[in-house]
Amino acid sequence: MLEQFGRDPWWVIGLKVLLVFVVLVLLTLFNIWWERRVVARMQHRIGPNVHGPFGLLQSLADGVKLALKEDIIPKAADKVVFLLAPVIAVVPAFVTFSVIPFGPEVNFFGHRTPLQLTDMPVAVLFVMAIASIGIYGIVLGGWASGSTYSLLGGLRSSAQMISYEVAMGLALVAVFLYAGSLSTSEIVAAQDDLWFGLILFPSFAIYCIAMVGETNRAPFDLPEAEGELVGGFHTEYSSLKFALFFLAEYINMATVSALATTLFLGGWHAPFWLDRVWEGAHEGYWPVLWFFGKVLFFIFVFIWLRGSLPRMRYDQFMALGWKRLIPLSLAWIVLVATVRAIDLEGGIEREYLLAALGVLIALTLVLAFWPSGKAGEADELAGRVGGPATGSDRSETEGRAGFPTPPMPAGGPVRGAAKPLVYESTRVTREEGR
Known part of the structure; x- marks a missing residue:
């Protein structure tokens, strides 16, 4: 698979880069509109429906308005770092899509080329490394603002990224063991018969939880919690700089969704194994439709969680990452490695192997979520x-x-009970003065 890359002329590479950029920007505008419509539907509202057909141009209008608003830089801010932080956050979000496969090899303006910008033997590690750079934009933005609330939001983001990046990386080890490669195109090819999301479901579930925490989305949006941090790391940002942080968040949602599609749901392969019924399901540009359909499914899950679940408490959130997800991932890796080694040697029949695997998964889940x-x-x-x-x-x-905290008095709140005491003491003081 890797020999297909590196042979394209310069104009094909330029067109691919331009298409990836345009697709991500348009996908961000659509995702903002879709989130507002879905959440409005959940809350029995209408949502944007005036600008453009079905309100589709509402996101574009909001973006133009945001870019034209007054640009404010606080006096206490480190101006250079304050201006660079949004750029550092948004550039890695675009770069990570360079190794995501959108489809097979197609005829691209008379030239045969795969629907993927590039690939490498360690493409998944490249995605995680570049994605981790984006957190520096958030941390530096919070530090350079000169605000305590912004600084705390940036520190929360760094702790959150470390916690859930570890769980996410461990969840992918099982995929590498089954695919035998870290190349995204080869991992997609390895799922031609059966998706890894089915045979490695615990890894899939851990990755889905970790990707929500990685992107700072509800119920894990603690770095920008308005209840205690006003607005988090971007409290002091406005105009185009705030729009860049906003753009980075939505592109990161698309990135982790595309990575989940590539690693667990067969990538651009047709859903429900339509290729066995329809021979043309994997030909031409049809796989692009299957790929983006799966990505939009994950985006819908992001929106669904935001409209359904309240924000977690920070200590609960960190405990979920360190005390639940990471131990589960380590135990699952040992189990998958053992099963994979036995399966390659042909030592155990498949039926007994699957039965033992199911029992171990059930026991692991019970022990992990047993109340303390x-x-x-x-x-x-x-x-x-x-x-x-x-x-x-x-x-x-x-x-x-x-x-333990003592119970409240039966007569009512303490504040109400204290009023007569204050009144009596005031009256005594006045009588003594007379």
Whole structure:
């Protein structure tokens, strides 16, 4: 597969680069419109429907308005880094799509070439390395703003990226073991008969959770949580610089969705194995339709999560990454490596292998999500002082074992009970003055 690349003339390479750029920009405009329409539908609203057919030009109008707004730079900001940070965030988002295969080899203006800009033996590692550079734009943007809230948002992003990048990388190891390659085109070719999302479902599930945390999307959008950080790392940004951060977020959504499609859902292969019924399903430009259909499915899942789930607490979010996903990934890698080695040697029949695999997966999931018992301890300790533990009581109890928060007085809140005391003390003071 790799011998197909590196032979295109310069004009074909230039056209491919231009097409990738235009497709990503148009896909971003569509995804913004689609997110607003889907969330509006979930909330029984209409959403954008005025500008253009079905409101499709609303995103373009918002982008033009945002670019023409006043550009403000805080006095305390490091001006050079403040201006470079959005560029550092958005450029890697475009570069990562250079190794994503959109389709097979086609006739491109009279020249036979694969529908992929380039490929390399370590293409997946290239995607993860370039994607990790984009986090520097967020961290530097938060630091250079001269604002405490922005700095905290940038630090949260760096911690979040480290936590979920590890889980994401470990989830991909099983794919490398089955495909025998890190090249994206060869991984797609290895899924001609059966998609890796089916035979490696735990890896697929871990990757899907990690990619939501990697892109700072709800319910994992803690670096820009308005409840405690005003707006997060981009609080001080406006106009075109804020638009670049916005563009980087949506392109990163498309990137992780395209990578999930490539590694787990057969890439540009026809869904539901239509190629076995229709011989032309993998010919010409039809595979591009299958590829973008799968990508838009993942984008819909992003939108669905945003419209359905509340934002997680930060300690819960970090515990999910370090205490759940990473141990699960390590155990799954050992299991897949063992099964793969036995399967290649032909030592165990396939039926027994699949049965043992199912039992081990079930046991792993039960052990991973078994409640820790802290909630029960909190209720027991709170019950000793006269009532069940509320959310705040439980957090206090977990933080300081043996020192539960006392229950509220039966007569009402403390603030209401304190008013007569203040009044009485004021009256006594006035009488003493007389």
